[in-house]
Amino acid sequence: MSDTTTTAASQLPTGEPNISHDNRRYWEATAEGRIELPRCTACDLVIWYPRSICPDCQSMDLSWETMSGNGTVYSYTITRAGVGRKWREHLPLVVAYVQLDEGPIVLTNIVDTDPSIIEIGMAVTAVFHDTGHPISDEDGAPNSAILRFTSVS
Amino acid sequence: MTQRSRAFIAGAYEHPLRTIPDKTVPQIHAEVAIGALADAGLTMADVDAYYSAGDAPGFGALSMIDYLGLDVSHVDDTETGGSSYLVHVRHAAEAIAAGNIDVALITLAGNPRSGGAGPGGSARFSSAPEASFENFFGMGVIGGYAMAAQRHMHEFGTTGADLAEIKVAASTHAQHNPNALLQDVVTVEQVLESRMISDPLHLLDACVITDGGGALVVVSEAVANDLERHTIPVLGTGEAIKGTNAGRVDLTHTAAVVSGPAAFAEAGVTPADIDYASIYDSFTITVLVTLEDLGFCEKGKGGEFVRDGALQAPFGKLPFNTDGGGLCNNHPANRGGMTKVIEAVRQLRGEAHPAVQVPDCKLALAHGTGGSMATRVGSSTLILGREV
Numbered sequence A: 001m002s003d004t005t006t007t008a009a010s011q012l013p014t015g016e017p018n019i020s021h022d023n024r025r026y027w028e029a030t031a032e033g034r035i036e037l038p039r040c041t042a043c044d045l046v047i048w049y050p051r052s053i054c055p056d057c058q059s060m061d062l063s064w065e066t067m068s069g070n071g072t073v074y075s076y077t078i079t080r081a082g083v084g085r086k087w088r089e090h091l092p093l094v095v096a097y098v099q100l101d102e103g104p105i106v107l108t109n110i111v112d113t114d115p116s117i118i119e120i121g122m123a124v125t126a127v128f129h130d131t132g133h134p135i136s137d138e139d140g141a142p143n144s145a146i147l148r149f150t151s152v153s
Numbered sequence B: 001m002t003q004r005s006r007a008f009i010a011g012a013y014e015h016p017l018r019t020i021p022d023k024t025v026p027q028i029h030a031e032v033a034i035g036a037l038a039d040a041g042l043t044m045a046d047v048d049a050y051y052s053a054g055d056a057p058g059f060g061a062l063s064m065i066d067y068l069g070l071d072v073s074h075v076d077d078t079e080t081g082g083s084s085y086l087v088h089v090r091h092a093a094e095a096i097a098a099g100n101i102d103v104a105l106i107t108l109a110g111n112p113r114s115g116g117a118g119p120g121g122s123a124r125f126s127s128a129p130e131a132s133f134e135n136f137f138g139m140g141v142i143g144g145y146a147m148a149a150q151r152h153m154h155e156f157g158t159t160g161a162d163l164a165e166i167k168v169a170a171s172t173h174a175q176h177n178p179n180a181l182l183q184d185v186v187t188v189e190q191v192l193e194s195r196m197i198s199d200p201l202h203l204l205d206a207c208v209i210t211d212g213g214g215a216l217v218v219v220s221e222a223v224a225n226d227l228e229r230h231t232i233p234v235l236g237t238g239e240a241i242k243g244t245n246a247g248r249v250d251l252t253h254t255a256a257v258v259s260g261p262a263a264f265a266e267a268g269v270t271p272a273d274i275d276y277a278s279i280y281d282s283f284t285i286t287v288l289v290t291l292e293d294l295g296f297c298e299k300g301k302g303g304e305f306v307r308d309g310a311l312q313a314p315f316g317k318l319p320f321n322t323d324g325g326g327l328c329n330n331h332p333a334n335r336g337g338m339t340k341v342i343e344a345v346r347q348l349r350g351e352a353h354p355a356v357q358v359p360d361c362k363l364a365l366a367h368g369t370g371g372s373m374a375t376r377v378g379s380s381t382l383i384l385g386r387e388v
C-alpha cells in the first residue's frame, strides 16, 4: 500500500472536498491512505467518480472496495502556464489521467517524478496529499487527502 | 412519411468588436439581438421564442427576456457550453416543425477579454458531483485538451506540425477579416516555436480570448417566404453528450461521432458533399479530432487529412473557418459555437470575404464542441443548405 506521508516540498495545492452522501466513504478512505470506490453489486462495474448510482445499469445497490493503488499513465501533460495563481509556484506541473489496475481512469497529478521520464503506459502508484480539512465535524476526525501518483521506480 | 415544416436561418450577426470594456454583458446581448433581427428584416416584436445559454447572466433566459422586453411563448436555456447555440438552432427547428413558433432569437455575449466573469458562477461548478474529483489538480482548460492531443499522438502518430497546419489555415483566412483579433499569417514553424503552454500544445494551438457576441434568428417557412433576405434552410441537425463514462475515459473521440451521423442522415448527404465546414476550434486538436469524428477522414488519419492546405479556402479539399475561427478571429465569451454558424451562413449567402468565399457554396456544415474534450463534452452538428 502507498505511503501516506509526503514531504512539504512535494505537496501540491489541495482544497476542501465536497464530502456528501455520494462520496463519504471515498474521502474517509483517503484519510487512511487508501482508495475505496463503489462497485455495482448488480453489474460488477467499478465506478469513478464515486456516486450513489451505477451509471451503467442504474442500480443503487453498491458496495465499497479498496483498490490496489497501482496504475498506469493513460495520458498526461506538462503544464507550464495558463493555471490559477495557487498553482504558479508549482510549475511545471504534471496533470495526468491514470488508469487504475482495477479499470477506472482518474484525473490526477504525477508528483516526485522527473517530468522528462513520464510516458503513456508508465507504471505509477498512489500517494496522498493532506487537504488540511477534517472528514467530519467530530472531534479528532482525520483530514481528507487528495489522490496523486508517483512513478514506481 | 410526413414532410416536416422546415426551419430557416434568416438573421445572423457577429459583434464587430473584440474588446468591449465599457459595456455590460446584457447590453452586448441586446446589441447582437438587434443586429440579427435587422439582418433578417424583423423586429423584437416578431420574436416568439428566445434561446440563451450559460453566458446569459442572472436567471439566464428569464433575466434576458425581461431585459430585452421580449414577449415569447417558448423559452430554452439549454447549456452545453460553447456548442449551446447550435443545439438552440436544432431545438428551434424542432419547435418550428411542431408548429409552435415562427421566429426564434438566439443570443450570445460576454467580456472575458476585459476581465468579465465566466458563465455559470463558481457555486454552480463547485457543487457539481464531479467537482472534488477534478478541481484539485491544476488542470486548466488547455491542460485537458493537451492530454487529448498527447493521447492522439500516442495512438496515431499525429505530430505537432499536423496540429499547426490547422492554425496556419485559420490565420491564412483571418488576414482577410478586418475584425479578426489576430490578422497575421503564421507558419508551421512559428506555431511550433511559440511558447509551450501545456505539452504538446503551444500558445498558437489555442483560441483567442475575446469580448463580444453574436445572434441568430431562426424562422418558419411561412415567415421566410415573406422576407427579402437570403434565408438558409436547416437541412439536418444532431446533438449528443459524451462524459467520463464511469471512468472509461476516452480522449480521442467526442460526441460528434453521434451528432454528425444524425445530422448527415437527416439531411440525406455525406461528408463528401460538404462544400464548407465551420469546425469548433477551441484548440487545434479540437478540429483534428472533430474532422475524424464527423467522418471527413478515418479515425487517426486527421493529421494526414489537414496537410498540404486541405483546410484553406477557397480551393482546399475542405475549406474551414473562413472568418479565421476561434484560433484567430473571435471566441466571444469563451464560446465558439455562435460564430461557427454565422460564418457558415455567410458562405451560403455568398457573403464571405471574396478571398475566402467558396465558389458556388451549396452545402455547409457547422459543428460545436462544448464543455471539455477531457471530461464532459456536448457536441452539436448542423447541415445548412442554400435556398433555391
Ligand SMILES: [Zn+2]
Binding pocket: A040, A041, A042, A043, A044, A045, A054, A055, A056, A057, A058, A059
Ligand atoms: Zn451496475
